[in-house]
Amino acid sequence: MRNQFFYKGKKMDVGVPMTDELWDSYLPKKFQSLSSFQWTPIPVIERTWKYLSLEKEVTSLVDLGSGVGKFCIYLSILANRSINILGLEDREELVDLSLSLKALWNTPEVNFKNINFLDEFPYGHSHYYCFNPLYETMKGSHSIDSTKIKSANQFLKDLEILKRKLYQLNSGTKLITFHGFGGSFLAGFRIVLKEEIACGEFLVWERE
Numbered sequence: 001m002r003n004q005f006f007y008k009g010k011k012m013d014v015g016v017p018m019t020d021e022l023w024d025s026y027l028p029k030k031f032q033s034l035s036s037f038q039w040t041p042i043p044v045i046e047r048t049w050k051y052l053s054l055e056k057e058v059t060s061l062v063d064l065g066s067g068v069g070k071f072c073i074y075l076s077i078l079a080n081r082s083i084n085i086l087g088l089e090d091r092e093e094l095v096d097l098s099l100s101l102k103a104l105w106n107t108p109e110v111n112f113k114n115i116n117f118l119d120e121f122p123y124g125h126s127h128y129y130c131f132n133p134l135y136e137t138m139k140g141s142h143s144i145d146s147t148k149i150k151s152a153n154q155f156l157k158d159l160e161i162l163k164r165k166l167y168q169l170n171s172g173t174k175l176i177t178f179h180g181f182g183g184s185f186l187a188g189f190r191i192v193l194k195e196e197i198a199c200g201e202f203l204v205w206e207r208e
């Protein structure tokens with residue numbers, strides 16, 4: 001029989017693998033139903049950790065558009081809290097939820113800030129991650145809320161800003177993307193890893 005423990009009121013088996021269902025069960029219902037469209041699947045976070053664990057140096061990682069904090073928090077758990085991870089999110093409600101999940105999962109090396117990364121881009125980190133954060137201005141369905149305008153023009157403008165910011169990163173900096181960053185070509189970067197995971201494209205780009 002498996003050892004069992006209580007985690008914040010829920011009975012869990014030690015050694016039971018993490019699944020999206022289990023992780024998402026700690027989210028409010030309205031965010032659970034968005035999970036497969038908006039939050040990184042567990043196998044992608046596990047692949048990210050496998051990649052990072054083989055990297056020569058990982059000083060810090062930033063999630064550009066961190067949502068409910070799923071990527072940052074579970075990555076910190078996989079890394080045994082060994083990496084400084086920063087999640088940037090422009091929806092205050094999601095930052096508040098991320099901070100409560102950070103406490104729930106006991107991941108002190110993760111921080112969340114309520115900012116727009118296009119206005120205050122966080123330079124100086126060794127690794128960046130994004131799950132197509134700008135695309136929401138293009139989509140008609142599965143939106144997180146109705147606070148952002150849907151506009152192809154806005155999407156293209158934001159994409160140009162993001163590309164310019166990424167171009168300014170130091171040589172050797174890595175950008176990890178799931179479902180892309182919004183475009184197909186990134187000036188100044190080369191692709192060093194390309195895989196299909198959880199029905200999405202997982203890429204690692206390196207600043208030349």
Ligand SMILES: C[S@@+](CC[C@H](N)C(=O)[O-])C[C@H]1O[C@@H](n2cnc3c(N)ncnc32)[C@H](O)[C@@H]1O
Pocket residue numbers: 037038039040063064065066067068069070071088089090091094115116117118130131132133134136144
């Ligand atoms: C597809 S979700 C990914 C969430 C998280 N990275 C994950 O993988 O679970 C993209 C997130 O980016 C946020 N976002 C979009 N544009 C942003 C911006 N300019 N600044 C900060 N956050 C942004 C959205 O609010 C949304 O929560």
